[in-house]
Amino acid sequence: MELDRVLVMPGDEVRCPQGSMPGFGTYENSEGKIVANQIGYPAIYNKLVCVNPVRGRYIGETSNVIIGRIAQVANKRWKVNVGSPQEAVLHLSAIDLPTGEHRIRSEEDQLHMREYFNYNDLLSAEVQSLTQDGKSMALQTRSNKFGKLKNGMLVKVSPMLVGRMRHHFVQISGVDVIFGRNGWIWVYLAHNAEVEVPLNVRQEIVRVACVIKLLNLAKKVICAESVKEVMDCLKEVLIDEILSKNSLGIVKENAWGIEGEV
Amino acid sequence: MLSEKKFIIDGIKQGLRCDGRSPLVSRVVEISQSTELLASGSSQLSIELSSPHLICGIKTEIGEKPEISISIEMAGKSSQQTRDRLKEISTILQTLLIDHIDKSQLLIIPDKKAWKVFIDVLIVDENASSLCEQISLSVVFALEDMKIIGTEGFINKNTGEEFVQVTEDYWKLNMHDVPVIISINFIEDVMVLDLTEEEQACVDSTVHISIDQSGKIRGMVKEGHGELSLGQIASVLSVAKDAGSQIFGSLHRKIVHYKIVST
Structure with a gap:
């Protein structure tokens, strides 16, 4: 659960209910207050107060x-x-x-x-x-x-945007995607051997990869649902125009923001 | 890059690259001028949807001979391999770009006093690719932006001493014969323009061509292995001419984007 939608700086006090404990990204100072030690958005899990870093x-x-x-x-x-x-x-x-x-x-x-x-x-x-x-x-x-x-391409995004999800191996519009928690995402055609990827599959792979790049640029949560949603929004866009300012604008408007982002 | 190599090469053969482009389409490059306050001329180059790629600044001073020199640096730590590569690139730029600029404009008193121009390029993005082409663009824009203080030179006839007097105005370099460089890469005999970092690892050979506003080919340098047939060279030249005219056509908009429809 997020606390309040404010960005905290190192040394800022994190406002939280009585009896909370300092967790990741926080520490207890000499006055017994919970203080952030990195830039991020505070969140509370049970009694544990954490600061989710904005980047890193x-x-x-x-x-x-x-x-x-x-x-x-x-x-x-x-x-x-x-x-x-x-x-x-x-x-x-x-x-x-x-x-x-x-x-x-x-x-x-x-x-x-x-x-x-x-x-x-x-x-x-x-x-x-x-x-x-x-x-x-x-x-x-x-x-x-x-x-x-094999048979695919790697997209590197900010690891802060890839959260924990139920399934990290998912299928999106006919291609397979592995969401690495370290921000490396593999978009590929599932096949046992290294094969020549047919053009229609490759188009989908490139589309999914470009959508993930756009979500990263727009600083939006990257997960199967958000990728699918943006894929739908950008259905009409030609494949060679998908990585452009126009589509970035569409992504910024339509995808959901990162947890706790203002 | 071994894991993705086959995927990338197959994609280029099929005519669809990993960012959705066709092989003969460039990325959109945006350029801004006069970004550095203290330089005589400067430019900043970025690729659409990414942070600045290159910064180019020019400083001038008065010396004995007219001279234009270029130095390229990578921001942050760089390996020996990168530094060697940058050295190669600066020699290519020297032969293809700097040597074609008319240096007689820089003379103040022939054989005695002249302007020296130092071009410094800083590569900000460590993953920058297609460097030759983009550095040449940033240099061209910085040169176009460059303002040189107006000077008058005198020689005292009795003593033979030279004087340089500064006037209030400034002048600009004649950009008419300054060329740009277009890099055409061969990946398994397919011509590819404006490579990304991943594609760079799959290249067999690269031809850098310098071309000027009137469409004249000023020079050509080949890197990499393998040979090119005469037919390939002819198609390289036609692609370069086409790309060159599109680049010069879009220079005034400060956005460079070109695509070659057919060869």
Whole structure:
């Protein structure tokens, strides 16, 4: 629940009911008042007062679905770039083997690591755990919905606009979309192999991707519903004119704002 | 970029790029002039729906020989690779753009005193792409904006000393023969204009062509691997001429957007 629709600065007191506790983005000062430590909109969950940042980089949370790019193939693990100040690591033991068998990973598997994920490959994964100090996160792809991404394009948006949603793997006008909580969104044609995407599907992929870019520019919440709604609004717009000031105006008028935004 | 490479290349072959454009259509570029107060001339370039891409400022001083030099920098931290790339770009710009500007206008006293022009380009967006073309546009606009203080030079006949006297007016550079650069890229033998960052990773070769207002080709530089057939060069030239006339046609509106209908 949002408190009041005001932007707070670091050091500002967050006005909240008696007995609230300081949560993410806040701290209790010496006078016992709850004070913001980042720019954002205050919100209260049960008794926990938080400040949702207006902008910033992604901070991992357990069980988040995210999209990353392999930055390094290391010893028994991959380092993954997820656009976060934290380090993301995918252990060899945290992936599904292509054969589907469950066993302890051998040295043989280590030699085949580049066949599973190579440098620069994109993948979807889930945050399995965070280290105690919060400096790095461990990822896992132990499910057939996670893994290497193909037949599509990546759109990077502000992670603050991608909230927690019931389904992060959704279908919008015939194409599949993965909403990564880290602000990386993958729009693709679901297919087991890497294929040439037919033109009519590609048009839809490009449309969905452009709509997501527009929502990001308009600073609106990005989720399956908002994308569908804007897709409907921009039905008539030609595909080569979709990324323009005109359609940005339409998006600003029609989509809903971010939680707590004035 | 490996994951998306096939998708991008297939899209270009099918004639639909990831932002909805066809291969031979540019993005809309908006330019504003006189953005920096302390520069003799300046321009700021941004692509529609994004923050400023490039800032270009020009400063002038009096030296012995007329000279125009360009330096390109990236805002923030840049890797060695980026700095090397910027160096390559500045050599291309030097041969294709700066060398074609008539430097005799900058003379005050022949062989003794002349204006030196320093062009500084700052790349603000670290993901900026299609740099050669856009830097050339920002330079052209900054040069067009540049005001040089009026001067008169005298030589004392007895002592041989030179004097430069500042007059109250200022003058502008003759822009008639200043060219712009058009970069035409080949991705699997398809001609593509105005690349985005992702597409840049899929390019086989690039031809930079400098073209002036009258449609004359001033120079041509090829980068990348692979060879071009004579037929391809002919089509590159026709695309460049078409794009060039559209660019010069839209310069006065401070918005540059061109599309080539057929080749």
